[in-house]
Amino acid sequence: MAKKVIMPKQGLQMTEGTIMQWLVAEGGTVEKGQPLFEMETDKLTITMDAEASGTLLKIVRPVGDTVPITELIAVIGEPGEDISALLGDAAPAAAAPAESAPAAPAEAPAAAPVAERAPGERIFISPRARMIAEEKGIDYSKIVGTGNDGSIIERDILAYEASQPAVTPLAANVAKANGIDLAGIAGSGANGKITTADLPVSAPAAAEAPAAPAAAETPAQMGRGTRTERMSGMRRAISNNMLASKNTNAQTNHRMSVDMTAAIALRSQYKALGIKVSYNDIIVRACAKALQDMPIINASVDGNNIVYHDYVNVGTAVSVPGGLIVPVIRDADIIGLSGIAAKSTELIEKARDGKLTDSDYHGGTFTVSSLGMFDLDDFVAIINPPESAILAVGKIAKTPVVVTNEDGEDEIAIKSMCNLCLSYDHRIIDGAEAAKFLQKLKNYLQNPVLLI
Amino acid sequence: MSEMLFTAAIARTIAEEMRRDPSVFVMGEDVGVIGGIYGASKGLLEEFGRERIRQTPISEAGFVGAGLGAACTGMRPIVELMYMDFTFVAMDQILNQVAKTRYVFGGKAKIPLVIRGQQGVGGGNAATHSQSVESLFLNIPGLKIAVPSTAADAVGLLRTAIRDDNPVLFFEHKKLYKGGKWEVPDDPEYMIPFGKADIKRQGTDVTVVATQFYVGEALKAAEELAKEGISVEVVDPRTLYPLDIDTICESVKKTGHLVTVHEACAVGGWGSEIESQVMDRVFRYMDAAPIRVGAKQCPLPFNPNLEKAVVPQIPDIVAACKRVLSK
Known part of the structure; x- marks a missing residue:
């Protein structure tokens, strides 16, 4: 059969x-x-x-x-x-x-019924429908609910989505920026998607169809030309995400230098016991504690609301062939250092093998990005939306620092220092709050007994 | 694979275990010459004799207690109750002794005791011989609870129960006894671990969790709903304690809708417990409040037509699935 x-x-x-x-x-x-x-x-x-x-x-x-x-x-x-x-x-x-109508513009779909709600009226929506709406970035305030009790349920979100004109992400952004209503515009892209070419604005259209034609006109230099490669799905996702982050967040950053000598000693103790714990795991653990102390750093922006998360899910940026992915360590605040170490080993392996599933890289509330292994002293990271902050971690380097000895005299000592840079969304996180967060993080890393 | 009655599969599994392990023995009312009033110990007396197939007077508190004592001293008793309704006669033994002995003696005593028997409607046996009582025992720590829906599952679970060092309550269903012949695996080592649910039918729209006789009813309901384009996933937990909540939650994450079905009363039944655990874990995946399907809060009538009116029927399952889907 x-x-x-x-x-x-x-x-x-x-x-x-x-x-x-x-x-x-x-x-x-x-x-x-x-x-x-x-x-x-x-x-x-x-x-x-x-x-x-x-x-x-x-x-x-x-x-x-x-x-x-x-x-x-x-x-x-x-x-x-x-x-x-x-x-x-x-x-x-x-x-x-296939043959009959090449690129015939698809009919614009019929408009969905619009719910009439008074301003501030409570919207009843099932948890699943809300989750899907948030994931798809759908504003459900105008959607009519067809659940038994009038609640908005999953099928209402899906029907609403289906009724919306299909549109490429770039065209959606351009339309939004130019205040263009997509209803009534017929799409000429694949499966009838609206592309920038269909929009009544001209400039961004060039961005949609990039270098290729221009490159053809440029005379080859000694037989060397240019090469155009279509972005992979992952590259497109990263590209959209990073641009969206820069476009919506009020990003700024604070930096702090942290003495990692005690954290190194802690790692050695684990190592002696045969437990593999990386510096990154220790930093994730310290972040989880500090995030617990300061829920605003762990929060997200949703329209005019601040969404606080009870849980702390810390993503770790992992570079993979063709891009990067951010697997998420869930409940990093409760699973302890050895739990974080075990989970991160598992996730990094899965990431490298391309075996991460949807749930492995969704639901993060904060991200740690470490590039110390490339000998970077420090760097600034872009926030991974919908999170509100990201920590960039530089290399750990032996550095001369001034310390005060037991006799109260200043002297120069060699310490293992690490530069941290917190990028944060200034819309909801004030500068002093971000500074306090770094201060707490420093305290945890310099006194790692607090992490146990 | 062989084809046999549900009760014959039980008797054969007991015989295989008795041959394997001399400490296994059977005790209960009419388990000897008659072979149990439903035939679940048929042929055992002939093979194993009166020493190992022990017939008791009508004295549930006494022989459940005797089973506990034998288990403490290293035997592996299988105590048959003629009706699981009679657990209540032996309730102090089960609740205060069987369930707690291993704990109060700091783990020094093992209790490899199986208390098994049939329950449920279908015999016109009226209010005190037709109940489904498994939910009541879920509220007692120290007991494992098996609720097989097929003869093959019963064989695999019963063997696991006999070899388990903890007390197991093993609930069979009257209507499955009368369900004709079943396919049964012949491997004398065929075992099904406790706490491992079985997805009896895959689906995408609604998760129906059912046990015992109602797994078959849920499958029939699923067949009807399929005609209307509704795809039902039927999950059979097979043991209520330990419970494979992970499999149930994974299913609900997929479907977003949950219906629980059992013959025991809906009020305070295990369906409520499962729904509560699911909402604890995967509330954000749910598209509607879960629905319990169970018996009405009413003693079971003697009249077979009234009996049907009290316990769930296939149209009730169909209706619940539609209601949870807002259809």
Whole structure:
């Protein structure tokens, strides 16, 4: 009995994936559990295993195709089997539109019903619907609820989303910046998405179609030209995220130099016991304690609200081929130093192997980024939204510092110093609060007995 | 795999364990010549004799207590109660002695005791012989509770129960006894660990947690709902204590909707406990308040039609799933 292979949903937000490579040729045999294809989402590149054994009878969607989740991409079965019934499902998508109407603008979708709510009126919404709305950045205040008690539920958010015109992130930003209402604009992009070319403004359109044409006109220098490469999903996500951060947050930073001598001694003690604890783990632990002391650093901005989190989830930036990802250590305030060490080892391994799942990199409330291993003295990091602060950690270096000895005389001693730089969102965090946070962090790192 | 009645699968598992371990023995009313009034110890007397198949008078407090004593001294008793309603006759033994002995003696005494029997409606056995009482024992620390929904699960769980050094209450269901022949694995080492739920049907729209007879009813309800395009995931926890809350929560994270179904009264039943634990853990994934389906707060009637009116029926499960989905 032939089995369908469909575009799998990897994580709550995934709506489509791009096939990067088929690892088995059409007609080849596959074993259940054997790697079958590679795909890319806006979050990650991942190898998917076959869910059935047999012969790969048909590859329906070739490399490079971007396919909505659950759509048929291949068929596995026995040689000679009739799979026309299975393929029938995919036929309309493959056959109909291709030739007839190239880039015919899609119809703008019908407007969704709008809820009439008095200002300040309480909105009833299920926890799941709220979570999904927040993840998708949807303002639910105008959405009509169809739950039993009139609450907004998941399907209302999804229906609202479906009723909104599909739009590229850049076009959305341009439209927002220029105050353009997207309703009524027909999209000419892939799947009818509105691109900047569809907007009644001209300037940013050049940004959407970058260097390529210009490069062609530039005479080659000694046979050397330029090369244009499409951004990977991860690069696009990083790019959007970083730009969004710079555009919305009032970012500034404070710096402080911290004596890590005692923290080094603590790490050695763990090492002697055979427990692997990194400096980063110690810093994450210290941050978790300091975040507990100062909830505003652990908070996020949501419109005109400040959202405080009871939990402390600390992300650690990990560089991976083609970009970086920030796996999150959940409940960093309660799992203790050895718990943090174990979790971070696991997450870093998963990150490097490309095995992080959606839940591994969502829900952070604060990020630590360490680049000491590249010999940086210090640096400034960009806040990872919706978080409100990020700590940039430089290298630990033996440094001469002035200390006061037991006789009250100043002398120069050699200490292992580390420079910390806290980037914070000045909209909700005042300068004095950020300074206090660094002061507390310093106290924890210089007196690591407080971390135990 | 062999095909056999639920009760035959129980009797065969007991026999296999008795052959393997001479400390395993059976005690209860009518477990000898008759082979248990439902036949769950049929053939055991012939093979093992009166020394190991011990027939008792109508004296539940006495022989449950005797089972506890035997367990303390190194035996592995299987005590059959003719109806699990009769646990109440032996309640002091179960609640104050069986559940607590290992604890109050600082772990020095092991209690490898299985108390098993059937419960539930379906026999026209009226108010005192038809109850589903498993929820009551969930409130007593020190007891493990198994609630199999198929003969294969019963075999795997019963073997685990017999080999467990802690007391296990093992609830079988009358209607499963009458459910015809079941596929049963023949491996005499086939075991199912406690605290490991089984997803009996995969689905994406609503999670239905059910046990015992109601797993089958939930599957039938799921079949009906599938016709209306509603995809139901049926999760069978198989043991209520320990409880595999992780599997249930993962399912609810996916579906966003939870319905619990049991024959015991909805009020104060284990469904409420599971719903509470799920909301503790994954509230933000929920799209609607969970719904309990259970018996009405009413003694079970003798009249079979009235009995049906009290305990949940398939349309009740279907309706609950639709209501939780706001459909």
